[in-house]
Amino acid sequence: MSPELNILRGHVVAIGSRMTGGRIARGAQQAELxxxxxxxxxxxxxxxxxxxxxxxxxxxxxxxxxxxxMKGSGELVQIRNLSAKTVTDGPALNKTKIGxxxxxxxxxSLALLLFIPAxxxxxxxxxxxSAALGIRSNGLNIGLQIQIFVPIWxxxxxxxxxxxxxxxxxxxxxxxxxxxxxxSGQGLD
Numbered sequence: 001m002s003p004e005l006n007i008l009r010g011h012v013v014a015i016g017s018r019m020t021g022g023r024i025a026r027g028a029q030q031a032e033l034x035x036x037x038x039x040x041x042x043x044x045x046x047x048x049x050x051x052x053x054x055x056x057x058x059x060x061x062x063x064x065x066x067x068x069x070m071k072g073s074g075e076l077v078q079i080r081n082l083s084a085k086t087v088t089d090g091p092a093l094n095k096t097k098i099g100x101x102x103x104x105x106x107x108x109s110l111a112l113l114l115f116i117p118a119x120x121x122x123x124x125x126x127x128x129x130s131a132a133l134g135i136r137s138n139g140l141n142i143g144l145q146i147q148i149f150v151p152i153w154x155x156x157x158x159x160x161x162x163x164x165x166x167x168x169x170x171x172x173x174x175x176x177x178x179x180x181x182x183x184s185g186q187g188l189d
Contacts, residue, residue, distance in 0.1 A: 012059050
């Protein structure tokens with residue numbers, strides 16, 4: 001089942017910035033402020049839509065835009081600025097385009113985050129198996145347990161990470177396919 005998209009087509013009638021945070025150090029002569037670009041888009045039915053995010057930074061008053069959002073969540077999929085002839089992918093599409101660094105980072109995060117609980121679980125299983133089989137506890141020391149556990153844990157994390165990356169790529173392909181289908185009849189290909 002392909003994701004449902006909401007397509008807004010219109011002209012930018014106003015632009016602005018929303019202050020989202022900042023910091024002023026006491027006694028300092030400088031300040032740090034954070035602002036997020038925002039626009040108001042008037043569609044063909046004269047309804048105004050307020051949109052906010054870094055992706056709208058290049059939009060200017062009067063620009064014709066097509067904004068594609070996920071139905072329900074309202075997550076930004078893509079912005080097509082017809083006036084500037086630019087296309088910007090939103091977070092819904094960007095997070096599914098996973099490169100090697102993100103994939104490796106998620107593998108390392110998974111491996112480190114769950115290592116200690118998984119290792120203690122491993123020790124409990126080994127202790128239970130040793131007791132059930134009648135093996136004395138001095139037979140398997142902690143160093144040997146680590147040597148056995150780490151390769152098994154690494155293979156498990158690599159497998160889990162590859163499944164996650166594959167599912168994110170599949171989501172991305174579904175969104176891209178729905179996007180192409182939704183915009184194909186509008187002469188933008």
